[in-house]
Amino acid sequence: MKIEIKQYFDSITRYAAALAVAVCSLALTQSVHAQAATSIEKQSLKILGLGNSFLKNATNMLPGIVKDSGHELILGVAAPGGCTIQRHYDAALLGEANPEDPKAKLYDYNNQKMTLKEMLTAEKWDYVTIQQSSPNSFKIDTYRPYAQNLYDYIKKYTPQAEVVFHQTWAWRPDHNRQNMDKNPPGFMYQELTRNYNTIAKEVGIKKIIPVGNAFQLAEETPEWKFARDPDFDYHNPKYPELPQEPNSLNGGFAWRGTDGADKVFKLDGSHANGAGSYLAACVWYEFFFGGDVRKITRNPRFLGERAASLREFAHQAVNGTRPKAWPSGTSPE
Incomplete structure (x- = not known):
């Protein structure tokens, strides 16, 4: 009987040892696979x-999202205020004629003022994005011939880079710049969307970053x-009171200027808040x-749980979901 018990416990011990080896082996295999997946992704x-x-x-907000997601990004932002496609191209020509011309050095990178040529050759860029200024985005004549000219100039100095369009977004419905508030709902979104798609085909741009679509998808939901x-008197505002507009994706109202009576109650209905x-960074x-x-794990504190819905609209836009206001007859890239 003692021999049988000893054999039983010996068997259990051998089984436990084998199981431990198997578990360790599995854990090691999973760890190696996880490391390999991380390095591949x-x-x-x-x-x-x-x-x-x-x-x-x-x-x-893009660099923070990228970093938190385990990727690496070198981002160059060549963004003079209000700069049109034409102005970018005109500055490039000035730089070709005289690289030291201050009017050609529109851009800042690595604490240096640069021409467009210098920006394009500062890194071996994988992508170069271009976009029209917002006030011109819904006017197709402002793209021609400058989008083609700028595209060709970019490819001359960065042949390895893919050039893509950044589709910008429409203004708030109450933004009265250029009498936009007098147009039918969806007018600006439809026109800029049509223009980006039309010019992309003309120029040879294969991809469009659908930020404008994401804004529109969000704004079509309650x-x-x-x-x-409804509780704010927009016609007789009193400093420093501001309206509560939690549904807005645009800048909104603010008191601008110096102190006290000199401050002016003004709307920025175009820029993103x-x-x-x-949403755009997503x-x-x-x-x-x-x-x-x-x-992704990056969730701005000021958005709280609402951030999840914006990530959803970003995902839908990138994966081809069209807003209800999508312009008829327009084929996406």
């Missing part, structure tokens, strides 16, 4: 954006459909890095 990209303040809006504060900037992340942006 990790990406390092160099992206140069040519634009204006809308480019800054779209990318100011959560992000813009509405003015914090929510809009987060679009850029999934567009360039390919990861499902709904799974």
Whole structure:
């Protein structure tokens, strides 16, 4: 009987030892596989954006998202305020004629003033993005012939880079610049979307970063459909009071100027606010890095749980979901 018990315990011991070896082996295998997957999935990209303040809006949260997601990004932001496609190209020509011309050195990179040629050759860029200024984005004549000229100039100095369009977004419905508030709902979105797609085909640009689509998708839902504060007197505002407009993706109202009576109650209905900037950065992340942006961990404190819905709209836009206001007869790239 003692022999049988000893044999039983010896068997148990051998089984436990074998199981421990198997578990350790499995854990080691999983660890190796995880490390391999991480090394395969990790990406390092160099992206140069040519634009204006809308480019800054779209990318100011991007580096943090990329870093938190385990990737690497070198980002060049060539974004003089209000800069049009034509101005970028005109400055490039000035730089060709005289590289020291201050009017040609529109850009700042690595604490240096640079011409467009210098920006294009500062890194071996993987992508170069271009965009029209917002006030011109819905006017197709402002793209021609400058988009083609700028594209050709970029390819001359960065033949390895893919040039993509950055589709900007429409203004708030109550933004009265250029009488935009007098146009039918969706007018600006439809026109700029049509223009980006049309010019992309003409120029040979194969991809468009669908930030404008993401804004529109969000604004077509109750959560992000813009509405003015019903309890605020917009006609007789009193400093320093401001309206509550939590659904807005644009800058909104602010008191601008010096102190007290000199301050002016003004609307910025074009630029992105914090929510809009987060949405745009999410679009850029999934567009360039390919990861499902709904799974990222960076969540701005000021957005709280609402950030998840913006990530969802970014994901939908990158994966081809069209807003209800998508312009008829327009084929996406």
